Amino acid sequence: MKGNRWMLSFGLLILMSASVFGCGQEEGTGTTDEIEGTYLCYVNTEEDSLARESYEIQGETADEEVEDVLEEMQKEADSIDYRSAFPDHVSVTDWSLTDGRLDLTFSDSYLRMSKGEEVLLRAALVETLGQIKGVDEVGFFTGEGPLTDSDGQEIGYMSPEDFVQNTGSTLHSYQLQELKLYFAGEKGDCLEPETVSLRYNSSTSIEKLVVEQLIKGPEKEGMLAVIPPETRVLGVSVREHICYVNFDQEFLNGAPGVTPEATVYAIVNSLTESGNVSQVQISVNGESDIQYMNRIDLGKPLTRNPDLVEE
Structure with missing residues (x-):
């Protein structure tokens, strides 16, 4: 699963990530175009950005590919440079894919994550799963229903375009x-x-x-x-x-x-x-x-x- 590593510095755009969401360029490396094939997203050691790791997604159908990605992303990373985007004790307990919309249901411990952890996890999942043909948007749920923001508004479905590449900025820029x-x-x-x-x-x-x-x-x-x-x-x-x-x-x-x-x-x-x-x-x-x-x-x-x- 080792491959080229790329850092994503995405700032949290409160209503926006209107530009393109993607992993940014790590210092001393080339462009993200050098990554061939599919990949998984992880969290860097500073916990303020994402890293791509080359990975060949397994499966003959969209459902099988989703199952493979979720299983791999919940494992510990084989590197000291980054870790799984899933904090300890947070897991996907159920999921369903219908008409391009992927619903992910999480354990209740999801609600105890910090804001930074939550945003990084959502970003990692949306970008990674968005590579799968047949997955257009990802929705986030717990046993209590759809996730909401601080104002009680449902976050709604997300696609990779809902996050912005903002190289050189911190998570809370x-x-x-x-x-x-x-x-x-x-x-x-x-x-x-x-x-x-x-x-x-x-x-x-x-x-x-x-x-x-x-x-x-x-x-x-x-x-x-x-x-x-x-x-x-x-x-x-x-x-x-x-x-x-x-x-x-x-x-x-x-x-x-x-x-x-x-x-x-x-x-x-x-x-x-x-x-x-x-x-x-x-x-x-x-x-x-x-x-x-x-x-x-x-x-x-x-x-x-x-x-x-x-x-």
Whole structure:
């Protein structure tokens, strides 16, 4: 199982890891492109980044490959330079793979991990398992249900794009981000831009940061929120320049005084503003076969609509 070692310095992007999540370059080595084939992710001795170790994933089906990866990742590493991402007494007790979504259920000791340990474990699992064809997103659960963040919000499903490579930064680094968001105008039938600057902890994706700020609402007077504040984000991920946003059922209630078009395209226009995303697929509780407010078909990815914007 010995192979090339590569260090990942990923900062925790609190809502963002909008760029690409991957293992960074270790000093004195070449690029990550030199790694051939598949690999496992471990935690380095400083416990602030991940290391890749070449490993040929075994199995003829996606289920068999998942089983192999989980078994290997829970073993002690054969190196003094890094260790298993699983802390002592933390283990996967059950898992299931359905329609590209891999649900991992952990022992209750998962809830006693430190924040740093939890983020490193999640990152290691998402990147490693994300190599398997048939695994698009990974969800984290315990016997008490889906994992939640400090605000009680469900973390939702994660893909490798939900983590950012941030070489040279520590696990708890912070970063300043400027976002151009769209909210409804005073009449609720058009969109107006608002630029906000946020300092965030590197751990999630820019796309998730955008969605959460839309739920929070505008700072300027005369602008209307486009998403009900009770709405929960169940998942945000990006694949092939399409951003997939999954809300809970509160989203269907609509924002007071705002047209369905303004709500939907405030989300689409805001997410496509950075240029990393060209289309947005909105779903509710994982379902996209929906006519939002009986007016907008959410069954396929949507592109930005500049016609609704009043500068």
